Amino acid sequence: MTEDRRTGQARPEHQVRIGQGPRNRRELMVKVLWIGVWLVFLSSPVKDLASGRHTPGATAGGAIGLAAFVTAYLTLVFRNIGRPFSPRFVVSVISVLAVLAPLLSYTLGGAWLGLFVYLSVACGATLPVRAACWSIPAATAVMYLVGLRWHEEADDTLLLVPLIGFAMVGVGQLVRTTIELRKARATVAQLAANEERLRLARDLHDLLGHSLSLITLKSELAGRMLPDHPGKAAQQVADIEQVSRQALVDVREAVTGYRRPRLAAELAGAQVALTAAGVTAEVPADPDLAGVPEEAESALAWALREAVTNVVRHSGAEHCAVQLLHRQTLDGPVLELCVEDDGGGGSGTGPGNGLTGLTERLEKAGGTLEASRVKRGFRLVARVPTATGPDVGSRA
Numbered sequence: 001m002t003e004d005r006r007t008g009q010a011r012p013e014h015q016v017r018i019g020q021g022p023r024n025r026r027e028l029m030v031k032v033l034w035i036g037v038w039l040v041f042l043s044s045p046v047k048d049l050a051s052g053r054h055t056p057g058a059t060a061g062g063a064i065g066l067a068a069f070v071t072a073y074l075t076l077v078f079r080n081i082g083r084p085f086s087p088r089f090v091v092s093v094i095s096v097l098a099v100l101a102p103l104l105s106y107t108l109g110g111a112w113l114g115l116f117v118y119l120s121v122a123c124g125a126t127l128p129v130r131a132a133c134w135s136i137p138a139a140t141a142v143m144y145l146v147g148l149r150w151h152e153e154a155d156d157t158l159l160l161v162p163l164i165g166f167a168m169v170g171v172g173q174l175v176r177t178t179i180e181l182r183k184a185r186a187t188v189a190q191l192a193a194n195e196e197r198l199r200l201a202r203d204l205h206d207l208l209g210h211s212l213s214l215i216t217l218k219s220e221l222a223g224r225m226l227p228d229h230p231g232k233a234a235q236q237v238a239d240i241e242q243v244s245r246q247a248l249v250d251v252r253e254a255v256t257g258y259r260r261p262r263l264a265a266e267l268a269g270a271q272v273a274l275t276a277a278g279v280t281a282e283v284p285a286d287p288d289l290a291g292v293p294e295e296a297e298s299a300l301a302w303a304l305r306e307a308v309t310n311v312v313r314h315s316g317a318e319h320c321a322v323q324l325l326h327r328q329t330l331d332g333p334v335l336e337l338c339v340e341d342d343g344g345g346g347s348g349t350g351p352g353n354g355l356t357g358l359t360e361r362l363e364k365a366g367g368t369l370e371a372s373r374v375k376r377g378f379r380l381v382a383r384v385p386t387a388t389g390p391d392v393g394s395r396a
Contacts, residue, residue, distance in 0.1 A: 038121075039070070041114035041115075041117050041118070042066070042070065042114065044111040044112070044114050045062070045066055045104070045108075045111055045112050045114065045115070046066075047111070048062075048108065048109060048111040048112065049062050049063055049066070054108065058107070058108065062104060062108050062112075065100055065103070065104050066104065068096070068100060069096075069097060069100045069101070069104070069115060069118070072093050072096045072097055072100075073097060073118050073121075073122060075093065076090065076093045076094070076097075076122050076126055077121075077122065077125060077126075090126050090127065093122075094119075094122055094123060094126070094127070094135075097115075097118065097119045097122055098119060098139070098142075100115070101115040101116050101118075101119045101139075101142075101143075102142050102143075102146050105143070105146045105147075106146050106149065110147060110149075113143060113146065113147055116139055116140070116142070116143040116161050117160060117161055117164060119139045119161075120136050120139050120140070120161045120162065120164055120165030120168075121164060121165060121168050123135040123136050123139060123165060123168075124136060124164075124165040124166060124167070124168030124169040124171075124172060125168040125169075125171065125172050126172070129169060129172075129173065132165070132166075132169050132172075133169070136161075136162055136165035136166060136169075137162060139161060139165070140158070140161045140162045140165075143158070143161055144158060203254060204251075204254070207247070207250045207251060207254055208247060208250075208251070211243050211244070211246065211247035211250075212247070214243050215240050215243055215244060215247075218236045218237075218239050218240045218243070219236075219240060221233075221236050222236035222237050222240070261298060261301035261302060261305065262297065262298075262301060263287060263289060263292075263297050263300050263301045263304065263324075264287055264289070265301075266301040266304045266305055267283055267284060267285070267287060267304065267322070267324075269305075269308075270283055270304055270305075270308040270322060271283040273308055273309075273312055274308060274311065274312065274320050277311075277312040278318075279311065279312070279317055279318060279319065279320050279341070280318060280319045280320070281319075281320050281321075281322070282319075282320070282321040282322060283322045284322065284323070284324050287324050288324075288326065289335075290386075291333070291386040291387040292335055292384065292386050292387075293365070293384075293386075293387070295364070295365045296335070296365045296366070296367060296384035296385065296386070297384075298365075299358075299361050299362045299364070299365040299367055299382070299384055300335065300337050300367075300382055300384055302358060302361055303337055303358050303361075303362065303369065303380070303382040304322070304337060304339065304382075306354045306355070306357075306358055307339040307380045308320075308322075308339070309354075310354065311339070311341050311343065314343075315341050315343025315344060315377070315378060316343045316344055317341035317342050317343030317344075317377060318342060318343075319341065319342045320339065320340070320341040320342075321338075321339075321340050321341075322337075322338070322339050323336075323337070323338040323340075324336070324337055324338075325338070326386070327383075331385070332385055332386075333385070333386045333387075334367075334383045334384060334385055334386060335383070335384050335385075335386050336381060336382070336383045337381070337382045337383075338379065338380070338381050339379070339380045339381075340374065340377060340378070340379040340380075341377045341378055342376045342377040343377050343378060344377075355369070355371055355380075358382070362382055362383075362384065365384050365385075366384065366385045367382060367383050367384035367385065368382070368383050369381070369382050369383075370382075
């Protein structure tokens with residue numbers, strides 16, 4: 001969970017990114033390997049071409065047809081799975097697959113019936129649900145009719161073609177739903193940010209509107225009184241100074257309130273952030289903050305935010321446990337925050353700027369910070385003093 005000081009960048013995420021294209025070469029290779037595994041059904045046509053039982057012309061034509069089929073299939077799958085339906089492109093490519101699959105199977109033998117599996121996958125993955133629901137049975141029927149010439153071979157794929165086709169319909173729906181959910185989350189986040197800006201604008205207007213109006217009015221009065229009544233003008237200037245000082249105090253208090261995080265909110269945010277990053281999270285839902293000063297709570301909230309950020313960005317962890325405990329120490333009762341993960345931590349040789357800043361923030365609140373590697377990951381422990389505390393070891 002320490003910051004990666006050598007690169008200064010987050011480590012690659014390990015969770016599956018459904019509905020998103022590859023961002024780098026590694027993710028592209030993962031996608032290529034995943035799609036390449038399912039090319040196993042091409043082994044039968046390749047073996048048939050290599051068997052030498054066809055004429056040289058038939059072998060050459062079969063090789064060209066197989067290459068065209070695989071190119072069309074990979075182009076369609078790479079470009080369209082989970083994306084909005086593009087009728088002209090998808091229909092044209094599926095038409096090529098729909099012509100090549102029965103043509104090659106009928107002319108070269110039952111070993112080529114596996115091409116209908118790819119035709120079914122292409123229909124299920126790229127067509128709208130209604131179109132896929134009739135195209136997959138149609139592909140199965142065509143395969144059955146072609147397979148009448150090769151009775152035993154047709155039986156092997158008769159059930160597989162519709163099953164894998166409709167399975168891809170479900171996968172396509174899952175991808176599209178995930179994309180819509182991601183867009184909805186982005187919209188909600190944008191709306192929340194806009195609402196927060198409006199709230200900030202309203203608060204600043206309420207804080208400064210009256211004060212600035214009063215300052216403007218008194219400034220005008222002081223300007224009018226200055227030539228003939230310098231004493232009264234001086235009184236107006238003194239009032240202006242007092243009002244401006246009070247306005248400055250109000251603004252500072254408001255800004256401090258905006259910037260001070262709350263531990264309960266940070267715990268809820270930690271649960272969401274860890275789950276979204278694919279990390280199994282154990283986070284207390286109802287913390288007991290009785291007797292915890294605001295400054296101490298704020299320091300713990302900052303510590304939790306920094307710890308969770310490092311888990312998500314740098315650790316590569318699969319599991320993270322957050323504990324909030326009241327303990328009795330020789331120096332008095334303390335509230336202890338422990339964040340432990342099973343990741344690799346950062347590659348730096350010392351604490352990063354984030355941990356250094358947390359240490360200073362906790363020291364101002366009278367607390368301490370411990371960050372160290374453990375046998376199966378990394379642990380961060382932050383402690384702050386409390387005025388009163390429950391029994392030792394009670395868990396929030």
